[in-house]
Amino acid sequence: MSAKPFDIPLIAPRLLAWYDAHARALPWRAPPGANRTDPYRVWLSEVMLQQTTVATVRPRFEAWVARWDSVAALAAADEAEVMAAWAGLGYYARARNLHACARAIIAEHDGRFPEEEAALRRLPGLGDYTAAAIAAIAFGKRAVVIDSNIKRVAARLAARPTGEVRDVVDAITPDARAGDFAQALMDLANALCTVRAPKCLACPLRENCAGFATGDPAAFPARKPKKERPVRHGTLFWLRRGDDVLLVRRPTKGLLGGMRALPTGPWSEAPPDLSDAPAVADWRMLDEGVSHGFTHFQLDLSLACATYRGQEAPDGEWWPVADLARAGLPTVFAKAAAVFGRVECA
């Protein structure tokens, strides 16, 4: 008897067999033969991987676990150190929630991760996906794990035009090896069931795939309409005092919340000016600016520089320019600092 499209009982065994032969070797995965994964490493990797590529996360994960090797160590760290260590990874609320979650596990869960999906779901920074992923991968629970990769694979398997596929994923998820199954779906999505030009001829689920049967699997799920991305302007202020430059900390909420930063005025549609400078000084505008793309707008920053000669200390902290790499600046500010490393401000 041959397989028919979306033949549910066949999917898990076929996919797991494929995974046993083709699983990516990743530093947060248990080595072959280990039957239990450190939940700290699973949790950390899952949070880092939210909207972030494996290639970006891999070295950052290695550096992180070398510095904080357990949830207890992370909970004991200063929040400012944790935020700085996240610099460059983006979506900085993740770092704040990561730290809050570590402290919640120490204070409210006796220092151990809860194993049930529902309890995990209540922890800071853990949504439906991450709670299910940790329950399945770290604790072997059967959980319906759905991320954008799995959503795409499921939509194609069932030939669903929308991403409403929870029933599909629930139907194909096995009772045993649910964590491997979820990771197998994600590896399959990454290697074969890609957004564009899926490699169906190499796919172990081709015969089970209703999307493949239609002849145009890439049509599932339908693409979302694109959104506008307006341009905002602002002025960034590079204020030197001796070997130091003035840094500020951004408000906890909002864009780049809680991160160290170079001072700027507001970001708006208005043309840039010097009216929001952090101190009275002989400001000079540079010819060169910095442009940076955020998710929902593009920022064009004008650059102003000056030497501080005042008496009163402006708000912020003086930071050695030679040590800026340790300040934990988000990328847009690191870009600006790089410009001032090249351009004289005389």
Next chain:
DNA sequence: GAATCGTGGAT
């Protein structure tokens, strides 16, 4: 439900 919230790589 829609907006908000970063970044770097692929195409």
Next chain:
DNA sequence: TATCCAAGATT
């Protein structure tokens, strides 16, 4: 070069 988008969560 412009666009898409990746192991989403929160409000």
